[in-house]
Amino acid sequence: MAKQGYHHGNLRQALVDASLKLIEEKGPTGFTLSEAAKEAGVTPAAVYRHFQGREDLIAEAARQGFEIFADVMDHAYNGGHPSALAAFEATGRAYLAFARKFPGHYVAMFESGVNIAGHPELARAANRARATQEAAAAKLSEHLPPERRPPAAMFAAHVQAMSHGIVELNARGRPGTRAPFAPEDLLETGIGIYLRGLGLLPPDR
Incomplete structure (x- = not known):
């Protein structure tokens, strides 16, 4: 078969x-x-x-994953949201949904140690996915004064690091490894704290 x-x-x-x-x-x-x-x-x-070898095989798996991921992020970001904040939050939820639905791709992309720069097609796919995350961050922070505005790439990387940590806490759904809170709730509260620190959300009363 x-x-x-x-x-x-x-x-x-x-x-x-x-x-x-x-x-x-x-x-x-x-x-x-x-x-x-x-x-x-x-x-x-x-x-x-x-x-050529196992890394080349894993790199192709990662490339295909980044192509799917880029499409998922584009769809999430361009979903007709009422605000830049809503669009930004949608990309965060899409990140978690992708990790849950495509665990093999996710590991190949982010946990395999594959040399992205050494595989041009993989690098292009990864950059396309990253561009959406950075666009969402840039749009959300565009009204901040320049001296308080983090570079969009850094902003996006901070949120990606948070999202990746939440994925690991939940170990992509493996039994016995779940955090005591829903992944989406963890991400929403974490992003809220981060955005308040930047002055993009009003403080809690």
Whole structure:
């Protein structure tokens, strides 16, 4: 059954799908190319027709993940929100939803240690995803005085770090690892504290 993709000329994608399954089960460094080949139903030698090695295979999984992620973030940000704050918060929720729905891609993208700069197509996909997050941050903070306005890239990175931490607290839904609060609630309150610190939200009374 697994070899069906190969006979239809789709060995490359079959190997990516196999790697995503193994990443979910064992982590990005917990499997070999031979295991990926076995999962895809081909010989280990067949892998090298499409990938130089395991990092190259994981990089392609990450690239595909960033393409999906960029589309998800674009859709969230451009959803006809009533305010810049609502649009910004939507991108945060989209981040959590992506991690939940695409755990293999998420790990390949953010936890595999793959050299993004060393893979031009991966870098382009990652930059497209990052651009939406930075646009949301820039729009939300554009009315701050320049001396109090963080660079959009830093602003976006702070929120991404917060989002990533929340994903890890919930371990992408694995039993026994959930935080005592819903991920969306943690993110909303964390963003609220951050934005109040910047003066973008009024203080709590």
